[in-house]
Amino acid sequence: MAAQREWYEKDYYKVLGIGDDATPKDITKAYRKLARGSHPDTHPGDDAAEERFKEVSAAYDVLGDEVKRKEYDEVRRLGPIGGFQGGSPGGPSGYNFNVGSDGLGDILGHMFGRGRRGGGPSAAAGPQRGGDVEATLSLDFADAAKGLTTTLYLTSEAQCSTCHGSGAKPGTQPAVCSNCGGRGVIDDNQGLFSFSSPCRVCGGRGVVITDPCPTCQGTGAEHRAREVQARIPAGVADGQKIRLKGRGGPGRNGGPAGDLIVECHVARHKLFGRDGNNLTVKVPVTFAEATLGGDVDVPTLDGPRVMLRLRPGTASGSRHRVKGKGIDAKKGTGDLIVTVEVEVPAQLTDEQRTAVEALAAATTVSPRTRLES
Numbered sequence: 139m140a141a142q143r144e145w146y147e148k149d150y151y152k153v154l155g156i157g158d159d160a161t162p163k164d165i166t167k168a169y170r171k172l173a174r175g176s177h178p179d180t181h182p183g184d185d186a187a188e189e190r191f192k193e194v195s196a197a198y199d200v201l202g203d204e205v206k207r208k209e210y211d212e213v214r215r216l217g218p219i220g221g222f223q224g225g226s227p228g229g230p231s232g233y234n235f236n237v238g239s240d241g242l243g244d245i246l247g248h249m250f251g252r253g254r255r256g257g258g259p260s261a262a263a264g265p266q267r268g269g270d271v272e273a274t275l276s277l278d279f280a281d282a283a284k285g286l287t288t289t290l291y292l293t294s295e296a297q298c299s300t301c302h303g304s305g306a307k308p309g310t311q312p313a314v315c316s317n318c319g320g321r322g323v324i325d326d327n328q329g330l331f332s333f334s335s336p337c338r339v340c341g342g343r344g345v346v347i348t349d350p351c352p353t354c355q356g357t358g359a360e361h362r363a364r365e366v367q368a369r370i371p372a373g374v375a376d377g378q379k380i381r382l383k384g385r386g387g388p389g390r391n392g393g394p395a396g397d398l399i400v401e402c403h404v405a406r407h408k409l410f411g412r413d414g415n416n417l418t419v420k421v422p423v424t425f426a427e428a429t430l431g432g433d434v435d436v437p438t439l440d441g442p443r444v445m446l447r448l449r450p451g452t453a454s455g456s457r458h459r460v461k462g463k464g465i466d467a468k469k470g471t472g473d474l475i476v477t478v479e480v481e482v483p484a485q486l487t488d489e490q491r492t493a494v495e496a497l498a499a500a501t502t503v504s505p506r507t508r509l510e511s
């Protein structure tokens with residue numbers, strides 16, 4: 139049986155003065171150096187040195203063994219999960235932990251609630267983080283660009299509205315757990331070491347619910363419709379997910395709530411497009427404006443039109459930048475990218491036709507001469 143609590147509480151990497159990415163060679167090297175400096179043979183009667191030697195040996199016993207090290211890393215990552223059944227303080231000096239090959243399986247078994255004793259949902263071991271909840275939000279183009287605070291209506295696991303998450307029937311109080319006396323942990327003294335594990339009866343909460351809430355049957359959570367205020371930052375893109383910390387499913391046994399993940403759908407705009415924080419817009423101009431140059435007015439997303447000065451001989455399809463008229467997001471302000479499109483009139487007045495015919499007569503060189511090879 140793995141000494142999981144011990145493992146979780148002790149940073150063996152720190153004991154050996156190495157990083158958790160240390161190679162097996164580094165570990166052995168660090169151990170040899172520290173063991174030499176504190177060996178009882180070279181420090182007779184020095185209790186502090188002996189203590190230090192034991193610590194270093196215990197650390198190396200785990201980190202020096204690739205299988206044990208893997209399990210140790212796993213315990214450190216997952217946290218101490220209930221159901222530690224002590225550990226064997228084997229070895230003649232009492233500091234070698236015997237780790238069964240079922241160490242990891244044991245941890246996972248408890249994660250999924252196997253081998254749980256004591257009834258009721260509150261007997262799950264230790265605090266558990268609530269689940270993440272996903273929601274979608276449809277935004278119009280301008281709101282996505284500017285950001286907004288909105289109300290999301292969703293149906294999900296939420297804190298029970300009858301008991302406010304306590305799990306106890308309103309008007310009743312949870313009782314102090316008789317198994318652990320309200321401490322939430324059970325000590326198991328085994329010679330040199332004392333192992334404590336979360337109480338299996340109360341799941342580490344120190345209290346048990348004798349009169350469960352009728353709405354949630356004592357779980358403290360219910361599936362219900364709820365409203366969540368969400369702040370959507372400026373410049374959110376179509377398909378982007380916003381994580382709202384702690385707004386997801388409620389935690390169990392005093393664990394933290396999960397997150398709410400909002401996937402944003404941004405509608406198209408009839409004039410503007412997006413390119414990161416830049417806005418894009420196509421602006422039609424006349425042949426005369428493009429040829430002679432001049433000021434053309436250009437729409438902006440949320441303000442008055444701005445003037446764009448075209449040089450004489452501006453090409454159709456050319457792009458022009460209007461500084462600072464893009465999306466005003468946290469990560470800088472974008473620009474408005476204007477694509478000029480020369481519009482060819484479908485119909486002409488007599489006056490216009492005369493003018494265009496005069497232009498044609500004055501055009502002596504065809505642009506297609508460039509195509510001759």
Ligand SMILES: [Zn+2]
Nearest residue numbers: 298301351354
């Ligand atoms: Zn309830």
Ligand SMILES: [Zn+2]
Nearest residue numbers: 315318337340
């Ligand atoms: Zn208890």
